[in-house]
Amino acid sequence: MPKFVIVVGTGNAALCAAIAALETGADVLLLEKADAALAGGNTKYTAGAMRFAYDGASDLIPLLRDPEDARLPNTDFGSYTTEKFGQDLLGFNDGRALSDEQQVLVKTSGATMRWLASHDVKFEPIYSRQSFEKEGRHVFWGGLTLAAENEGVGLFDMELAAVERMGGTVRYDSAVTGLIMDGDAVVGVRVGDEEIRADAVILASGGFEANADMRVTHMGPNWEAAKVRGTPHNTGDGLVMARAAGAMDYGLFAGCHATPMDLHMAEFGGLHLPPGERKNYRKISYFLGVMLNAEGARFVDEGANFRNYTYAQYGAAILEQPGQFAWQVFDSKVFDLLYGEYRFHDAHFVEADTLEELVALMEGVDGSAALATLHAFNAAVDDSTPFDPTALDGKSAKGLTPPKSHWAQKIETGPFRAFPVTGGITFTYGGLKVNDAGSVMTEAGSPIPGLFACGELVGGVFFGGYPGGSGLTSGAVFGRRAGYGAAQG
Known part of the structure; x- marks a missing residue:
């Protein structure tokens, strides 16, 4: 049989x-x-x-x-x-x-x-x-x-x-x-x-990404605030049942795939959206700009590598920041290069003609510190190297902590836009x-x-x-x- x-x-x-x-x-x-x-x-x-x-x-x-x-x-x-x-x-x-x-x-x-x-x-x-x-x-x-x-x-x-x-x-x-x-x-x-x-x-x-208690137990208190990018049903049931049958835990329980997501998205992913729009709460064009935390500081190398080598980690980096949020800042030179998710009808952002006006609109951020960070970034950009989004172009902003290793362009051409983001957990x-x-x-x-x-x-x-x-x-x-x-x- x-x-x-x-x-x-x-x-x-x-x-x-x-x-x-x-x-x-x-x-x-x-x-x-x-x-x-x-x-x-x-x-x-x-x-x-x-x-x-x-x-x-x-x-x-x-x-x-x-x-x-x-x-x-x-x-x-x-x-x-x-x-x-x-x-x-x-x-x-x-x-x-x-x-x-x-x-x-x-x-x-x-x-x-x-x-x-x-x-x-x-x-x-x-x-x-x-x-x-x-x-x-x-x-x-x-x-x-x-x-x-x-x-x-x-x-x-x-x-x-x-x-x-x-x-x-x-x-x-x-x-x-x-x-x-x-x-x-x-x-x-x-x-x-x-x-x-x-x-x-x-x-x-x-x-267990959709189980807030298990996230906190295995990953720490910041993870209670994580948005769940996918189903509300992945609550660790199989793990619990297998443990009861004598299975051993294995792997890195503190680790997960975590992506920058729109701060104002729902707590879980939305299957009500058409298939082509379900990824649109992601915000993964950060490599074309900079990310600032509540203190107005950069906290990752936005250009460390192609985004598909960094996006699964940078959601976690955002959750480690004060208030578990950040803002992604871009100038108009790159608007046409931003992925479609930035033009999504429910994308949240602020726009201004000057950096001074922009930082004033970035809720929860120390505006003076943010403006100083942006000016310091602009001063560190290597103008001698051409920008090339198809390659690791070496166009950097050096002497900063952290640096920006590739795709560094001055944020100087208005209008400017800033998108509020948090960490979205995909899977554990x-x-x-x-x-x-x-x-x-x-x-x-x-x-x-x-x-x-x-x-x-x-x-x-x-x-x-x-x-x-x-x-x-x-x-x-x-x-x-x-x-x-x-x-x-």
Whole structure:
């Protein structure tokens, strides 16, 4: 008889686990805490970008929904090797070597993308956010090139369609409230008073980012103020259940993906917005200006690297500032380069013709100190180096603490705009230890029979931050592995 596998959750990792298990002939039931409209975990809230290793355009074309796109002949995708992917992850490891989990992510990222494409999960180049036009060509930067068609909603829809084509079943409004144990083995789940027995259970229910108490416990008091970029349903349920079954904690529980967000957004992400607008509360063009805290001081190197190497950390940096907010300041030279989220109908900002007038409008900020900071920044800008947003241009503001290493232009041409921001948490890094089959491990180093995990619940994948687009890829990589492990184990 085919094995019966229960998957807890319906996000990207859960759906990839279901697809893999169905491939092996298993019967699969997905249990979703939310109703159908809010299903999909954090996946629907994302922009759908996925980072993976590739050698060149020939590796990308087979993954595209429209391989005849007229822009492709005039596009420079470059390459993104496994070595470069590993180096990028090391840059966020705070001195740690690549973990076993990171090595799996790097080495299998390309194969996992090809596997998704084989199930009609297709992608499109991220022309609007990851390329600049240069000498008549679209030049991609930062190693991130493709996103799911129709962003995170499209990724969810395509993966769910694959699950349903293959015979998988989804039950909504079915929050798993506990695991059924037979000795040390997991043999099913509880949904309220209902018991559902299974040969294997895959936990893919997300991290604890939507649980303020757990955030404070593991990450500190500043994190109570964090906006939750995604679903309100990722409240750490799978982590709690796995711990009760004997699982070990693993990874950096104080770490998370945290992005600068509009200070006045709602407490949680909004699925009421059209897919293309769900990312619009992000504010990640800070590299084109400066960020000032309540004391009127800069606190990060806004131009340390391409924004997809810094944005997942700078939300946390904002939450460390007085009042857990900051202002992003730009002059009119860069208005046309700001991402569309800055022109979103619900974007909050102030505008003035002079810097003196602008700082007076920046609520909660020491205006005199802010003005002094802006003048000092302008005086430190290197005017001899040309500005080039397609490269690490070396156009810096030196002699400051912190410096601005690239893309430093004087903030001198009015009108000026300032956008209030805070930290928005996307997902947490602490989770569970899993083995090569995706089985959840105990403190003693043995797998818990019948219990598997993937997605945000896998610890050890990210530490001090991550290069953008790695999260969805990680979910797919470890979801696929858990699905095969649960169905074949």
